[in-house]
Amino acid sequence: MRVGYELYKNQGIHVITSLFTVEQGVVKVLLIKRKNEPFFGDWVLTGGALYNNESLEEGAYRELKEKTGIENIPIKQFKAFGRVDRSPVMRMVAIAYIGIIDSKRVNIIRKSRNTSGADWVPIDKIPHLGYDHNEILSEAIEELKKDIVNSNILKSLFPDGITIPELQKTYEAILNKKFDRRNFRKKILSLNLLEDTNQYGKFEGNKPAKIYKFKNDIEKITVL
Amino acid sequence: MRVGYELYKNQGIHVITSLFTVEQGVVKVLLIKRKNEPFFGDWVLTGGALYNNESLEEGAYRELKEKTGIENIPIKQFKAFGRVDRSPVMRMVAIAYIGIIDSKRVNIIRKSRNTSGADWVPIDKIPHLGYDHNEILSEAIEELKKDIVNSNILKSLFPDGITIPELQKTYEAILNKKFDRRNFRKKILSLNLLEDTNQYGKFEGNKPAKIYKFKNDIEKITVL
DNA sequence: ACAAAAGTGTTGACTTTACACCCATGG
DNA sequence: CCATGGGTGTAAAGTCAACACTTTTGT
Secondary structure, eight states, X not given: OOTTTTTTSSEEEEEEEEEEEEETTXXXXXXXXXXXXXXXXXXXXXXXXXXXXXXXXXXXXXXXXXXXXXXSOOEEEEEEEOOTTSOSXXXXXXXXXXXXXXXXXXXXXXXXXXXXXXXXXXXXXXXXXXXXXXXXXXXXXXXXXXXXXXXXGGGXXXXXXXXXXXXXXXXXXXXXXXXXXXHHHHHHHHTTOEEEEEEEOOOSSSOOOEEEXXXXXXXXXXXX | OOTTTTTTSSEEEEEEEEEEEEETTXXXXXXXXXXXXXXXXXXEEEEEEOOTTSOHHHHHHHHHHHHHOOOSOOEEEEEEEOOTTSOSSSEEEEEEEEEEOOGGGOOOOOOBTTEEEEEEEETTSOOOBSTTHHHHHHHHHHHHHHHHTTSOGGXXXXXXXXXXXXXXXXXXXXXXXXXXXXXXXXXXHXXXXXXXXXXXXXXXXXXXXXXXXXXXXXXXXXXX
């Protein structure tokens, strides 16, 4: 850096996505293992440097696609992180997003130019992460809790439809809290998020549950 | 820009604050008139380029202080703006904040190195602004509406205390909505945001109102 | 005593919570 | 006919919305 310019020069932008899934009542996040410096060998959230020819959201999508192959899921920006020393290389500000997806839809790309591993990790078993990603992830989890009760963000978790008991388990896993079955059903249905498909789930030793789908139109929601 | 590097190079970060005040039932925002390119002669929100030696919030504070002299008010980050062409000079991403303050506490610095004017402008009379500041401001106004019902952000508007009727007028101005006097009082007091000072306002041709103060500790709020 | 705004309580509508029994299914 | 989880209704508690009269003050 040169004097005079040094206050402004050599800055960059990260776009970072905390991509969540829920499997059997366990909330997990996609982590990537770095195979380059800085933070060689550390796990991190998906993301990277923003290009000049893309918007923030486009950058977040590109990074997601490079690491997971997925496209077209809704993501939500929730905060910028700007500690002076958050990157050892140069001054980087991170714009953080969250998303949630059915992990079965994703073929994680385990090896790539910058990664030597990728995995879904339960959020109560998160290792030390590179950069400030532990901090970003912990705020992302809070944001996720807010968003599932204020948006139809869960739609991308259940592209093929969902039964109300399954949905309840998902809410309970994310919010870490139990709900009364009858009241949950009434509440969810009263929100008009779901539409009846007139199909039924498979037998699993009990009465099959009705399958609903998330509607596309997002009405104003204030929930649970 | 050079090939190879060009995707990443010459990026920078803006920190932009929409600083609000409320005067006689009118919500106003502090605007600055630029006296340099780009956007010479245009009005903009307060803000500027982030330095490498300061966090995002420190940058926002520094810019506010340069333009208004104020310090120590709470500000809240609410969104990053990253349209590719939002700055004509180089790739800039803006981190946007809101704050609110009693305008009587501020001596606006009307002339400075980069500004040829500064004024409180009613939010329904906003001119065309430089950069993407019209977009930022319009989202800031929405954020302000959210925040006054979910935080004690109004504390910085009333450092010396507030009567409930005054507070109601402020809510009504910001939310553009009328409330029932009795219900408003009950609701606000039930939130435990305010503490009684046992002082009374001055006579203004009527019964003086009791003065309350915002408490310092922010309890969990979900309001109005 | 008047004008002007402050302060106060109750009722009905609605929303939220708590809770128990019957139902459909495959084995 | 059994085990398992799915589906349903109701009453009590709590919250929100609507509404009118009395109080205090300086002149």
